[in-house]
Amino acid sequence: MNFHEKLERFTRLNSLRPRLKTNTVHISLNFDPSEKPDNDAMNRIAASYLDKIGFGDQPYLVYRHHDAAHPHIHLVTTNICSNGEPISMHNLARDKSEPARKEVEILYDLVKAGSKTQRAVELKPIILVAAQYGRAETKRAISNVVHGVISEYKFTTLAQFNAILKCFNVVADPGAPGSTMKQNAGLNYFITDEQGKKQGVPIKASIIYGSPTLKILQKKFLSDTERMTPLKPKVSAILNDVLRQPLLSKEVFVDRLNDHGIQAIFYSNKDSLVYGVTFVDHANKVVFTGSELGKAYSINALAARFDLGLSAGKTKVQESTRLNKANKEIPVLPLIPIIPGQQRDANPSGNSILDDLLLAKSFDVQVPGQLKRRKKRKRPAQ
Structure with missing residues (x-):
């Protein structure tokens, strides 16, 4: 079948139930980084998985993407059968996907989710090589960092999100005031150099897996607020212990925090006057x-302690005090893909079925990790 014949088949099936809100199903199957299945193996796994969840007779498309550090495929199908009857999507992930995942792992001798042989995907800072970073490479590198940070870290503002991203040479730009991106709560992601300056081409959040726009992140801001509260005393206690040391300079302060896995980011203006600090x-x-x-850890208190010039106002220029690379590296972190929340209505933004079939930006059913076991969580991290 050619492209137009495939598109026509999906369009015809969807037209049988025009009032059905959910008529397109997106599924992501993710494999352990140690596994290197070829395209034929992935096709067989996809067919077996779809059959086990009740979609064996449905037409489907399989796309292999290379925008993450682990092998994965995207499946696109429809839940409308040839007789016009819909396949129930109720609790599909729990009741059918989970058993299917376990059977497929055994059938194809895959690394089992949660097993001791499971290897975490490593999240490291992007090492900028200008000549090598085109759009495809930039998207892949940024996606890996953004997914890892959203999945692993807790933050409640865009500024905090950017403080973490900066540790991995990435920045999220909300756009200029009055711009369409700003009004729509979108984001552009950039790779940055060691000074935090943007490099290369911007990557829109809408084309990154999970669509981590500001609108999506605001849900995470709310859910992380309560999760961060019990951690505040732990961080304060470490800072307090370090600040008790005599003859402490800013440089020694930063090094001592590094020993505890805390990275200090001091913000300064073009005149090298500091105006803020983030940990x-x-x-x-x-x-x-x-x-x-606390007041003792504010930039005013630290500026007085370390005899730093204090700025009266904020500017966009900032100084990031990075981990001491002579004996330390940015921590290596496990990367867990973003897990979408509730099923979305079909074509919520007015996209055509062609958009649904080709773009694969978000997914109604997802098997994270390497056909990974679903973990209990209070709220989805988006």
């Missing part, structure tokens, strides 16, 4: 501004 705790996967932790 990224890589051990507890959380970020706080100095003032959030």
Whole structure:
């Protein structure tokens, strides 16, 4: 079948139930980083999985993507049968996908989710090589970092999100005031150099897996607020212990925090006058501004302690005090894909079925990890 014949088949089936809101199903199957299945193997796994969840007689498309550090495929199908009857989507992930995942793991001798042989995907800073970073490479690198940060860290503002991203040479730009992106709560992601300056081409959040726009992140901001509260005393206690040391300079302060897995980011203007400080705790996967932790850890208190020039106003220029690379590296973190929340209505933004079939931006059913076991969580991290 050619492209137009495939499109026509999906269009014809969907037209049998025009009032059905959910008529397109997106599924992501993810494999352990140690596994290197070829295209034929992935096709067989896809067919077996779809058959086991009740979609064996449905037409489907399989796309292999290379925008993450682990092998994965996207499946696109329809839940409308040839007789016009819909396949029930109720609790599909729990009742059918989970048993199917376990059977497929055994059938194809895959690394089992949660097993001791399961290997975490590593999240490291992007090493910028200008000549090598085109659009495809940039998207893949940024996607890996953004997914890992959203999945692993807790934050409640865009500024905090950017403080963490900066540790991995990425920044999220909400757009200029009055711009369409700003009004629509979108984001552009950039790779940055060691000074935090944007490099290369921007990547829109809408084309990254999970669509981590500001609108989506705002849901995470709310859910992380309560999760961060019990961690605040832990971070404050470490800062307090370090600040008790005599003859402490800013440089020694930063090094001592590094020993505890905390990265200090001092913000300064073009005249090198500081106006803010943020602490990224890589051990507890959380970020706080100095003032959030207490008056003793605010930029005013630290500027007085370390005899730093204090700015009266904020500018966009910032100084990131990075981990001491002589004996430390940015922490290596497991990367867990974003898990979408509830099923979305079909074509919520007015996209055509062609958009649904080709773009594969978000997924109604997802098997994270390497056909990974679903974990209990209070709220989806988006």
